[in-house]
Amino acid sequence: MKTERKGQHLVIGKRIPRVDASEKARGEARFVDDITIPGMLYGATLKSPYAHARILSIDTNKAEKLPGVKAVITGKDMIDSKRCIFSEIVPVWEDKLPLEIEKVRFIGDEVAAVAAVDLKTAERALELIDVKYEVFPPVLDPEKSMEANSPKIHDKDSNISIEIHYDFGDVEGGFGQADYTFEDSFRTSHQAHCCMETHGCIAEWGDDGRLTIWATTQRASSYQRELAKVLGIPYSDVRVMKTSVGGSFGSRMSLHTVEPICAYLAKKAGLPVKLVYNRDEEFVSSRTRHPAIIEIKTGVKNDGIIIAREAKVILDNGAYNDLGPKVLHEVATLLCSYYKVKNVRVNGYLVYTNKPYGGAFRGFGNPEVAFAVESQMDIIANKINIDPVELRLKNASDPGDVTACGWEITSCGLKECIEKAAAAIGWEKKRRRANNHGVGIAACIHWGGGLRVGESDFCIAVVEVNNAGQAYVFTGEKEVGGGSDTIITQIVAEELGISPKVVRLMPLDTDVTPSFLFAGSPTTFVAGGAAKAAASDAKRQILEAAAGMKAINIKELDILDGYIYDIRSHMKLLPVSEAAHFSYEIMGIPIIGKGCFNQGPTQYDMETGRGQLSPTYSFAAQAVEVTVVPENGVVEVLEFACAHDCGMGINPTMAEGQIEGGLAQGIGYALTEGLAFNNDGKALNSSFTDYRIPRAKDMPKKINSIIVETKDSKGPFGAKALGETSMVPTAPAIANAIEDAVGVRIKELPITPEKVVKAFYLDS
Amino acid sequence: MHNFKSVLDINVNGTMHTIEVKNNWTLLNVIRDELGLTGTKCGCNKGECGACTVLVNGKPILSCLTLVVSAQGQEILTIEGLLKDRKLHPIQQSFIERGAIQCGFCTPGMIMSAKALLDSNPRPSEAEIRAGINGNLCRCTGYAKIVEAIMAAAK
Numbered sequence: 001m002k003t004e005r006k007g008q009h010l011v012i013g014k015r016i017p018r019v020d021a022s023e024k025a026r027g028e029a030r031f032v033d034d035i036t037i038p039g040m041l042y043g044a045t046l047k048s049p050y051a052h053a054r055i056l057s058i059d060t061n062k063a064e065k066l067p068g069v070k071a072v073i074t075g076k077d078m079i080d081s082k083r084c085i086f087s088e089i090v091p092v093w094e095d096k097l098p099l100e101i102e103k104v105r106f107i108g109d110e111v112a113a114v115a116a117v118d119l120k121t122a123e124r125a126l127e128l129i130d131v132k133y134e135v136f137p138p139v140l141d142p143e144k145s146m147e148a149n150s151p152k153i154h155d156k157d158s159n160i161s162i163e164i165h166y167d168f169g170d171v172e173g174g175f176g177q178a179d180y181t182f183e184d185s186f187r188t189s190h191q192a193h194c195c196m197e198t199h200g201c202i203a204e205w206g207d208d209g210r211l212t213i214w215a216t217t218q219r220a221s222s223y224q225r226e227l228a229k230v231l232g233i234p235y236s237d238v239r240v241m242k243t244s245v246g247g248s249f250g251s252r253m254s255l256h257t258v259e260p261i262c263a264y265l266a267k268k269a270g271l272p273v274k275l276v277y278n279r280d281e282e283f284v285s286s287r288t289r290h291p292a293i294i295e296i297k298t299g300v301k302n303d304g305i306i307i308a309r310e311a312k313v314i315l316d317n318g319a320y321n322d323l324g325p326k327v328l329h330e331v332a333t334l335l336c337s338y339y340k341v342k343n344v345r346v347n348g349y350l351v352y353t354n355k356p357y358g359g360a361f362r363g364f365g366n367p368e369v370a371f372a373v374e375s376q377m378d379i380i381a382n383k384i385n386i387d388p389v390e391l392r393l394k395n396a397s398d399p400g401d402v403t404a405c406g407w408e409i410t411s412c413g414l415k416e417c418i419e420k421a422a423a424a425i426g427w428e429k430k431r432r433r434a435n436n437h438g439v440g441i442a443a444c445i446h447w448g449g450g451l452r453v454g455e456s457d458f459c460i461a462v463v464e465v466n467n468a469g470q471a472y473v474f475t476g477e478k479e480v481g482g483g484s485d486t487i488i489t490q491i492v493a494e495e496l497g498i499s500p501k502v503v504r505l506m507p508l509d510t511d512v513t514p515s516f517l518f519a520g521s522p523t524t525f526v527a528g529g530a531a532k533a534a535a536s537d538a539k540r541q542i543l544e545a546a547a548g549m550k551a552i553n554i555k556e557l558d559i560l561d562g563y564i565y566d567i568r569s570h571m572k573l574l575p576v577s578e579a580a581h582f583s584y585e586i587m588g589i590p591i592i593g594k595g596c597f598n599q600g601p602t603q604y605d606m607e608t609g610r611g612q613l614s615p616t617y618s619f620a621a622q623a624v625e626v627t628v629v630p631e632n633g634v635v636e637v638l639e640f641a642c643a644h645d646c647g648m649g650i651n652p653t654m655a656e657g658q659i660e661g662g663l664a665q666g667i668g669y670a671l672t673e674g675l676a677f678n679n680d681g682k683a684l685n686s687s688f689t690d691y692r693i694p695r696a697k698d699m700p701k702k703i704n705s706i707i708v709e710t711k712d713s714k715g716p717f718g719a720k721a722l723g724e725t726s727m728v729p730t731a732p733a734i735a736n737a738i739e740d741a742v743g744v745r746i747k748e749l750p751i752t753p754e755k756v757v758k759a760f761y762l763d764s
Numbered sequence: 765m766h767n768f769k770s771v772l773d774i775n776v777n778g779t780m781h782t783i784e785v786k787n788n789w790t791l792l793n794v795i796r797d798e799l800g801l802t803g804t805k806c807g808c809n810k811g812e813c814g815a816c817t818v819l820v821n822g823k824p825i826l827s828c829l830t831l832v833v834s835a836q837g838q839e840i841l842t843i844e845g846l847l848k849d850r851k852l853h854p855i856q857q858s859f860i861e862r863g864a865i866q867c868g869f870c871t872p873g874m875i876m877s878a879k880a881l882l883d884s885n886p887r888p889s890e891a892e893i894r895a896g897i898n899g900n901l902c903r904c905t906g907y908a909k910i911v912e913a914i915m916a917a918a919k
Contacts, residue, residue: 653909
């Protein structure tokens with residue numbers, strides 16, 4: 001048995017199975033639709049069939065009279081009808097009511113809801129609700145929507161929700177010194193999250209006026225606060241309970257209409273209500289990724305050094321803001337932070353259209369940015385005759401760099417990622433090969449710690465060690481599939497020096513588990529940081545008890561494999577359980593460790609875009625080999641090499657899982673995905689048959705995942721964010737590989753076979 | 765038509781159930797809502813995602829597209845039926861060990877498809893595995909570790 005740590009990790013870096021894998025394999029994990037509450041009713045919502053209309057009247061009489069219907073609500077029933085879904089950051093961005101009262105702004109916008117004894121009755125009741133609309137022409141094109149004479153979607157003078165203008169360095173001077181100037185325009189698509197579980201909520205009011213919800217949430221504490229605000233009750237009266245969640249990818253990061261509607265139905269009916277979207281509803285009524293138009297002008301010197309950049313971004317907001325304003329800010333600061341270039345200007349516009357609205361989606365604006373920046377890098381490389389890998393290495397950030405807008409880069413493995421991805425794909429051998437084969441590469445920067453969506457990046461954890469030496473962890477983080485439960489378990493086990501098998505994460509319940517005001521890929525950073533601090537505190541208490549028992553200075557003690565040992569003599573002294581027992585029963589002091597991770601007030605100014613967005617940054621490069629059949633435009637992805645600087649792989653199996661999963665979404669984003677709309681604003685492909693996400697046969701047979709460990713000083717055990725970066729460089733890498741294979745440059749996603757054929761035969 | 769009822773005898777996971785059903789109920793409805801076996805999931809309710817996959821007489825079928833009345837006299841196996849005396853089936857064990865599970869929503873359907881595949885083809889190639897699970901959508905894993913897990917369970 002080991003008797004000293006010698007700086008080696010016991011659990012961190014190990015491939016332990018997920019703590020929730022067994023219950024999921026058995027089908028025993030409880031998702032929202034698996035839960036039944038006695039007396040529960042079933043809810044359904046009525047959606048607008050028009051993309052742009054004024055609501056003249058809603059008659060719910062017939063619906064209310066249908067046998068089995070227990071509650072019918074419209075927007076007017078919801079308390080103080082002005083309470084918007086909390087957009088989190090800035091009150092003026094709030095523009096969405098749970099049920100609209102005056103206007104509907106996209107097909108799928110909800111206007112009424114019913115709760116009944118079963119779903120079929122609820123759906124029949126929806127058909128009996130008579131809504132009279134005054135229909136307006138829908139505005140579907142963001143560029144047309146920006147025009148002064150376009151129909152206005154909100155009660156504002158312009159359909160531009162927000163605009164930003166960032167200017168750093170000397171852009172004119174930079175272009176003046178450039179030997180080449182490149183101007184290219186790129187378009188990205190309306191990607192849908194396609195979580196396998198649809199949005200759902202169960203709401204139950206107690207006699208004490210408190211609300212309990214089980215919902216597909218990504219952030220329990222924030223939902224608690226946001227929902228309370230919309231309902232007009234104190235947040236301590238909202239209790240959010242644990243559920244397994246069938247994926248999120250950002251779609252469950254902010255409150256949706258589902259939760260307040262369900263809560264209101266339950267209040268009116270006086271019974272619990274379950275409201276679950278069906279798949280059609282999930283496609284159109286839940287949020288999406290923002291389509292982007294990015295015009296990017298880049299000035300380059302003869303040797304390939306990028307000297308200036310100017311970008312214009314139009315983000316298609318859809319009908320409402322949600323987190324759109326924040327996404328636009330991230331897009332803009334990202335455009336300022338790719339590579340060393342100091343002279344950057346970004347003009348960005350978030351524009352309303354009468355389509356499903358955008359929100360958070362894995363990458364939060366970075367996949368859009370990367371497609372533009374990294375596609376153009378290869379256009380540059382080809383023109384000035386520098387190898388694309390070389391060009392990136394020449395311009396790549398280094399540790400200690402500060403980007404144009406003020407991101408202070410600490411650990412940085414970007415160059416290593418680029419080199420490793422290129423080597424792993426066989427760059428030298430496969431580049432410019434004949435027979436319609438090609439390789440491409442793309443790189444990215446991304447926030448590695450918290451992102452401060454809202455007041456965020458604040459987490460509390462509590463670790464209790466009982467007198468059997470078992471640790472109970474109370475944290476507000478919410479597992480949605482990415483594996484955060486397991487990461488937290490590993491971090492606590494490592495810090496305490498005990499086996500992960502005796503570390504138990506307490507099921508989330510906001511009445512019991514403490515606050516966590518953020519979730520998304522930096523969960524490891526924020527929640528892991530808090531858990532590590534709490535475990536450290538608990539460890540100190542255990543060692544204090546042991547020091548007292550053995551009359552040894554606490555500085556001479558450590559814990560390994562569940563035993564307290566003397567560092568000097570390497571002697572095993574006593575098990576953790578004995579020290580804990582002594583503390584509880586003899587000293588009367590329970591072992592309860594407290595930890596807090598607080599990133600502190602933001603140093604980033606949203607107005608100018610200047611400042612440190614995140615305490616640390618992650619980097620990645622992905623290289624891909626494809627073959628293209630010009631005659632039918634079919635692109636086959638053969639192999640991917642993904643090198644990710646995530647600081648440290650706390651659980652390599654799960655890290656690979658994040659890379660492989662993100663890659664699949666990136667491949668879909670690149671080649672097949674995007675909601676399409678007809679002239680009335682109706683989604684034409686709102687089903688899995690027509691909206692094509694990658695299936696098992698569509699994935700490359702070889703995915704080489706390379707974790708580059710730069711061991712950042714700020715993250716727990718050196719870790720930085722990983723979950724989002726895995727789909728950032730994917731689409732441009734594929735676009736670049738297609739160019740290498742058949743010489744066509746596609747600047748619009750998705751890169752469908754039609755586009756490839758057209759480009760190959762008509763444009764080249 | 766949809767108010768008509770039938771009484772069915774169906775064998776689910778080795779247990780005979782006699783239940784009254786409406787003729788327009790699907791097998792998925794009955795498994796989840798009448799029998800309380802919520803391991804089988806509803807991802808789309810129109811046969812496009814595979815989350816509802818169960819085995820009927822050993823063959824993988826989409827229970828959301830199957831009328832329950834057609835299950836009369838058939839042997840149905842759901843994810844809950846894989847446990848033997850609380851011991852995991854080798855496929856379940858392999859999924860856990862190989863990191864083939866993330867959110868877990870597609871997992872029951874995926875495992876049932878895998879079982880059907882391995883029962884009929886005990887030594888599949890990678891291409892055969894991918895074809896065997898091509899009807900099961902997963903948005904989390906990229907399928908890589910699922911394929912590895914099925915390959916490992918086949919050995």
